[in-house]
Amino acid sequence: xxxxxxxxxxxxxxxxxxxxxxxxxxxxxxxxxxxxxxxxxxxxxxxxxxxxxxxxxxxxxxxxxxxxxxxxxxxxxxxxxxxxxxxxxxxxxxxxxxxxxxxxxxxxxxxxxxxxxxxxxxxxxxxxxxxxxxxxxxxxxxxxxxxxxxxxxxxxxxxxxxxxxxxxxxxxxxxxxxxxxxxxxxxxxxxxxxxxxxxxxxxxxxxxxxxxxxxxxxxxxxxxxxxxxxxxxx
Amino acid sequence: xxxxxxxxxxxxxxxxxxxxxxxxxxxxxxxxxxxxxxxxxxxxxxxxxxxxxxxxxxxxxxxxxxxxxxxxxxxxxxxxxxxxxxxxxxxxxxxxxxxxxxxxxxxxxxxxxxxxxx
Numbered sequence: 001x002x003x004x005x006x007x008x009x010x011x012x013x014x015x016x017x018x019x020x021x022x023x024x025x026x027x028x029x030x031x032x033x034x035x036x037x038x039x040x041x042x043x044x045x046x047x048x049x050x051x052x053x054x055x056x057x058x059x060x061x062x063x064x065x066x067x068x069x070x071x072x073x074x075x076x077x078x079x080x081x082x083x084x085x086x087x088x089x090x091x092x093x094x095x096x097x098x099x100x101x102x103x104x105x106x107x108x109x110x111x112x113x114x115x116x117x118x119x120x121x122x123x124x125x126x127x128x129x130x131x132x133x134x135x136x137x138x139x140x141x142x143x144x145x146x147x148x149x150x151x152x153x154x155x156x157x158x159x160x161x162x163x164x165x166x167x168x169x170x171x172x173x174x175x176x177x178x179x180x181x182x183x184x185x186x187x188x189x190x191x192x193x194x195x196x197x198x199x200x201x202x203x204x205x206x207x208x209x210x211x212x213x214x215x216x217x218x219x220x221x222x223x224x225x226x227x228x229x230x231x232x233x234x
Numbered sequence: 235x236x237x238x239x240x241x242x243x244x245x246x247x248x249x250x251x252x253x254x255x256x257x258x259x260x261x262x263x264x265x266x267x268x269x270x271x272x273x274x275x276x277x278x279x280x281x282x283x284x285x286x287x288x289x290x291x292x293x294x295x296x297x298x299x300x301x302x303x304x305x306x307x308x309x310x311x312x313x314x315x316x317x318x319x320x321x322x323x324x325x326x327x328x329x330x331x332x333x334x335x336x337x338x339x340x341x342x343x344x345x346x347x348x349x350x351x352x
Contacts, residue, residue: 002259034308037308073327081334196295
């Protein structure tokens with residue numbers, strides 16, 4: 001019965017997708033508003049990466065909403081792990097876990113600052129290269145994840161993470177409010193655009209992406225810390 | 235360039251179908267979450283494939299003579315950038331829930347978890 005219901009739902013969705021996709025020929029030009037973004041994006045925003053121009057200038061408010069969703073998700077993870085465990089539930093056997101080999105430990109400690117640096121590079125160059133705050137933040141969190149995996153008993157305090165995350169989020173909103181005050185609409189790019197192909201260009205976009213990078217990095221590291229550290233260690 | 239063009243759609247829809255089948259038919263919570271991430275990836279791939287235009291490059295101006303009329307649609311890419319992040323958040327939340335469910339019921343099998351049947 002269950003399999004039959006599953007397969008009928010699948011067949012229904014497959015037919016629907018096939019019917020609708022058959023009207024969308026692959027690889028054809030269907031751009032309407034995107035033509036404006038492509039042709040005026042650099043002049044309007046100063047960002048050479050036009051995806052960044054869309055994400056952080058034309059649709060920056062949506063990015064604020066996206067950050068809110070990620071924040072709520074990490075908050076939810078924190079709440080789930082802060083419930084007291086039931087008595088007698090497995091306090092997972094990682095206490096007795098032997099340390100990883102010397103190569104793994106030293107290797108992860110050697111790579112840790114380099115990965116952090118690379119993450120910072122990615123989010124600071126989000127307006128010039130295929131990068132950005134979310135990618136850079138994910139790379140930064142992967143550095144912390146590597147430390148958790150390579151070093152038994154690695155400890156990450158939650159307070160600095162929370163402070164970083166809050167400051168970054170507040171920075172984003174304050175920049176938006178300054179834009180509102182200066183020119184009348186929220187998250188307006190009020191700083192000078194600068195010259196193309198340089199790091200300090202595109203107005204507020206590098207600042208916003210740095211804020212997003214730090215916020216996402218802190219949130220994802222916080223999720224990793226929540227999953228690795230039990231409540232007593234925090 | 236015309237050979238195998240719909241294959242992009244077929245692959246993306248295939249991923250969506252595999253993910254959906256996993257969600258509907260598997261009984262282990264971790265496998266259901268894996269199905270969700272497959273579904274997520276399939277949808278992202280489908281959006282990117284719809285935004286693709288033949289013989290055009292990524293919407294990034296890499297040198298002074300780059301031609302904006304030779305670039306693909308940036309909007310699906312911006313949308314997928316958002317969707318990947320949201321998908322990550324959903325996965326993390328679902329895994330946290332699964333860990334709590336395991337701590338409470340001592341099983342990840344949806345058949346053995348009371349108050350969770352269809």
